[in-house]
Amino acid sequence: MSVVAEEHFQSKTNLELVGSVDDMTRAQFMQVCAALLLCLSRFEELKARDEVEKKKEESLWVQKKLELERKLEAAMEQITSKDKELLELKTDHEQLKEKLQKFEKDKIELEARVVELCAKKKEAETSKEDHKYTMMEARFERARKQAEYFFPELKFDKLDPIKVVHNGALVDDDEVDLEGGGDHNPEE
Incomplete structure (x- = not known):
């Protein structure tokens, strides 16, 4: 560091300035x-x-x-x-x-x-x-x-396959079923 200071910063002008104070x-x-x-x-x-x-x-x-x-x-x-x-x-x-x-x-x-x-x-x-x-x-x-x-x-x-003998008369099979019985025999 001292070498750098001597080479670059210790010029005659700087030394005189520092010495004057x-x-x-x-x-x-x-x-x-x-x-x-x-x-x-x-x-x-x-x-x-x-x-x-x-x-x-x-x-x-x-x-x-x-x-x-x-x-x-x-x-x-x-x-x-x-x-x-x-x-x-x-x-x-x-x-x-x-x-x-x-x-x-x-x-x-x-x-x-x-x-x-x-x-x-x-x-x-x-x-x-x-x-x-x-x-x-x-x-x-x-x-x-x-x-x-x-x-x-x-x-x-006068024979009718739909009629049946009921109470001595030839009547429709449906009428006998509605009355509920009697001497009706489908085999006759």
């Missing part, structure tokens, strides 16, 4: 220079501390930024996953909707088929009853013709 002024000058050096040193210290703080702050911001970016990336992945799930649910919903429409159409067709089959059943039952009546009438007619053959002198034209 008394010791007290030099001491005061040195105190001012020391205060300036102290002030400069403190400034550099604060500047360095501010830079360190700034770097720490920047590092924290970088860490926070990285953490936020990771959270954002995770949230975006979750959104993408939920979008896929929603799309699958929409697809499933549409398929189920189509199946429901098909089932409703099938239900309507089956209900119509049930009505049709009920009508056919009713028709078959009626036809069966009609067939029974026709068969009964045919057999009655056959029996009447055989009776006429065996007994030609008797008149069988």
Whole structure:
């Protein structure tokens, strides 16, 4: 340091200037220079501390930024996953909707088929009853013709397959059932 001072700062003019003042002024000058050096040193210290703080702050911001970016990336992945799930649910919903429409159409067709089959059943039952009546009438007619053959002198034209003998008279079968009994015998 003394070499630098001798080469750059101890010029003849500077030495004469320093020598022209008394010791007290030099001491005061040195105190001012020391205060300036102290002030400069403190400034550099604060500047360095501010830079360190700034770097720490920047590092924290970088860490926070990285953490936020990771959270954002995770949230975006979750959104993408939920979008896929929603799309699958929409697809499933549409398929189920189509199946429901098909089932409703099938239900309507089956209900119509049930009505049709009920009508056919009713028709078959009626036809069966009609067939029974026709068969009964045919057999009655056959029996009447055989009776006429065996007994030609008797008149069988008053015979009626629907009528029964009740209280000595030929009456409708329904009338006897309504009255509740009597000497009615369906075998007669």
